[in-house]
Amino acid sequence: MNGSMKTKTLHMVQTAMLVALIVVLQILSTALSRAALLPFNLTLTMVPILVGALLYGAGEGAILGGAFGAVVMILGFTGYDPSCAPLIEQNVFAFVGICLIKGIAAGAAAGAVGMAMKKHTYLAALIAAVTAPVVNTGLFLLGMRLFYYETMTSWANGQNLIYYMFFVLAGINFLIEVGVNLALSPAVARIVRQIRKEK
Secondary structure (H helix, E strand, C coil): CCHHHHHHHHHHHHHHHHHHHHHHHHHHHHHHHHHHCCCCCCCCCHHHHHHHHHHHCHHHHHHHHHHHHHHHHHHHHHCCCHHHHHHHHHCHHHHHHHHHHHHHHHHHHHHHHHHHCCCCHHHHHHHHHHHHHHHHHHHHHHHHHHHCHHHHHHHHCCCCHHHHHHHHHCHHHHHHHHHHHHHHHHHHHHHHHHHHHHC
16 A cells, blocks of 8 residues: 555544544533533534644535534434424524534634644644634524524523524533633644644
């Protein structure tokens, strides 16, 4: 096996491992969110997305982000995540689009940061750790506002809709997501640097 083939094989194996980790973490996140009775699921899957995105760029980030979106979508369709049921019932195409687009865009954005700052791994990991959840949450809220306005108004139950969207619907999840990403960004950077050395 020549060097190019070995590199491609290693890349495929690493991608498969990261996708498997995304699946496990998203199932765990959904279970924890259900147990805590949160309005929407925690997202703990950004770390493997960040690792792949920083290693291989926006394309890899988009693939891993798409895998994350696909898992969210499947958990919704199978009923494992009951919070998705009203969204699927009202507009199934919007549900699918939001799941996939926000994940793909978040991963691609993290990868773009990683490639732009390839020589500064720790700083890249730190910035990508914030960029990915900002894109993920921002597109989620935009999708909800565009396609599920009446549903959100009903959920807000008289509260100011902007306040509800940013501080109730997505606020806790976003803060936890950013906090976890920032806390783990040094570890992500070390993993990325080590893998780059071994290539």
